[in-house]
Amino acid sequence: MNYRPYLLLAELTHSCPLHCPYCSNPIEYPGGQELSTAEWRRVFEEAAQLGVLHAGFSGGEPLRRADLAELVAAARAAGLYTNLITSAVGLQRQRAAQLRQAGLDSIQISFQSDRETLADQIAGTCAHALKLQAAQVVRELGFPLTVNVVLHRGNIDRLEQIISLAENLEAERLELANAQYYGWAFQNRAALLPTRSQVARAVEIVGARKKQLLGQMDILFVTPDYYSERPKPCMNGWATRFLTVNPVGDVLPCPTASAIQGLRFDNVRMRPLAWIWSQSESFNRFRGTEWMPAPCRECPLREVDFGGCRCQAALITGDAGATDPACALSPHRRMLTSFVEAIQEAPAANRSFAADLGRLSFRQNPGG
Amino acid sequence: MMSMDPQSRPALARGVRLRNDPITGEPVLLFPEGVLPLDTTTHDIILRCSGQATLASIVLALAEEYETDPETVRVDVCECLAQLRQRMLIAISQ
Numbered sequence: 001m002n003y004r005p006y007l008l009l010a011e012l013t014h015s016c017p018l019h020c021p022y023c024s025n026p027i028e029y030p031g032g033q034e035l036s037t038a039e040w041r042r043v044f045e046e047a048a049q050l051g052v053l054h055a056g057f058s059g060g061e062p063l064r065r066a067d068l069a070e071l072v073a074a075a076r077a078a079g080l081y082t083n084l085i086t087s088a089v090g091l092q093r094q095r096a097a098q099l100r101q102a103g104l105d106s107i108q109i110s111f112q113s114d115r116e117t118l119a120d121q122i123a124g125t126c127a128h129a130l131k132l133q134a135a136q137v138v139r140e141l142g143f144p145l146t147v148n149v150v151l152h153r154g155n156i157d158r159l160e161q162i163i164s165l166a167e168n169l170e171a172e173r174l175e176l177a178n179a180q181y182y183g184w185a186f187q188n189r190a191a192l193l194p195t196r197s198q199v200a201r202a203v204e205i206v207g208a209r210k211k212q213l214l215g216q217m218d219i220l221f222v223t224p225d226y227y228s229e230r231p232k233p234c235m236n237g238w239a240t241r242f243l244t245v246n247p248v249g250d251v252l253p254c255p256t257a258s259a260i261q262g263l264r265f266d267n268v269r270m271r272p273l274a275w276i277w278s279q280s281e282s283f284n285r286f287r288g289t290e291w292m293p294a295p296c297r298e299c300p301l302r303e304v305d306f307g308g309c310r311c312q313a314a315l316i317t318g319d320a321g322a323t324d325p326a327c328a329l330s331p332h333r334r335m336l337t338s339f340v341e342a343i344q345e346a347p348a349a350n351r352s353f354a355a356d357l358g359r360l361s362f363r364q365n366p367g368g
Numbered sequence: 369m370m371s372m373d374p375q376s377r378p379a380l381a382r383g384v385r386l387r388n389d390p391i392t393g394e395p396v397l398l399f400p401e402g403v404l405p406l407d408t409t410t411h412d413i414i415l416r417c418s419g420q421a422t423l424a425s426i427v428l429a430l431a432e433e434y435e436t437d438p439e440t441v442r443v444d445v446c447e448c449l450a451q452l453r454q455r456m457l458i459a460i461s462q
Contacts, residue, residue, distance in 0.1 A: 053403050081399075081403075105385070146400050172381065173456060
């Protein structure tokens, strides 16, 4: 099998003005210096040679890198499509215009809710008003706009209003991504996972609004896999299409792979990207179907869902090589379903999110 | 949703780029969420979506090129454009 990366996620920094309790950043940040401008330039060039066509600039908050425009220009010079994935805090007109000039192709802004009070409570800082201003600037400068909202128990009941917000901002795309339970989100999952009935209502709303907005705004809805019978085909299979380079230059098959204990990641400072992609232990660990345990090994869907998500298997069962418990056939299924059942009757489901705030751990920045 | 009038003028949507994959030489669309490899028919259609040409003229040009009945081509082109439009890869102006 010939594996080729198409998309690079460039995590420029782990620093962020927001403290969202569902952040997928690792709880233990890797040590070391952030990559320099020159090092990132080399990463983009090597990635393009390897077949990458698309670069997402993420973090943390990528705007915290003073050299962001230079990095965008470097990625464009290497022939890559460039997408900025941002909280929009710090995206004033001058900065946005500078990024436009550098060749940035598109911008994705995260929102936490449609309501300022709730949004700022979730973000752990006053950001909502700044985001609205930034979205306006993005429109005026002619960038395509994607609005991303991570859904959880505290905001999923406002889905109608959230969709209207994105519509009013004239976004081309709205990503309604149920929180994926890794990193900080895993720690907070008892307070974040929506109930079964909340999810069912959300699916109905999205179905109706998607039809209505056809050709005006594309709505992508990511269901929480805790409620599914079959696991998600995570990353379309381990190390088949995606590369993540983290702020200190470690190369990961997926953004959350550092959750897997005992997996060692190679670094762009030590090795060429092409070597890491084809030869490194971490990229080859779960490639193909050889590594699979029963029941995946004999499953007719083994090349459809690839046994699900390795990080989820590791977080829930303690074994990254186990079948993802999001699969009904997983021998560890109970570890997931017992958690899911326990939260259904949780009184928090009908309380205000404010009541849950006290038991959430908010994301901290590196170094405190 | 705006219907696809024969006089409407399809074009690549904002932020969507058409390029050749340097590895395979095949055409791909690049857009905010990712990469879409194009089959020959879709590529032929997209190449004509200049924002100037009307849907009617695109259908006629393709019917001539494929030496096929324009009605058959029209159905295929509309289906293809509807799918691309749903993903906000094509914008349609009157």
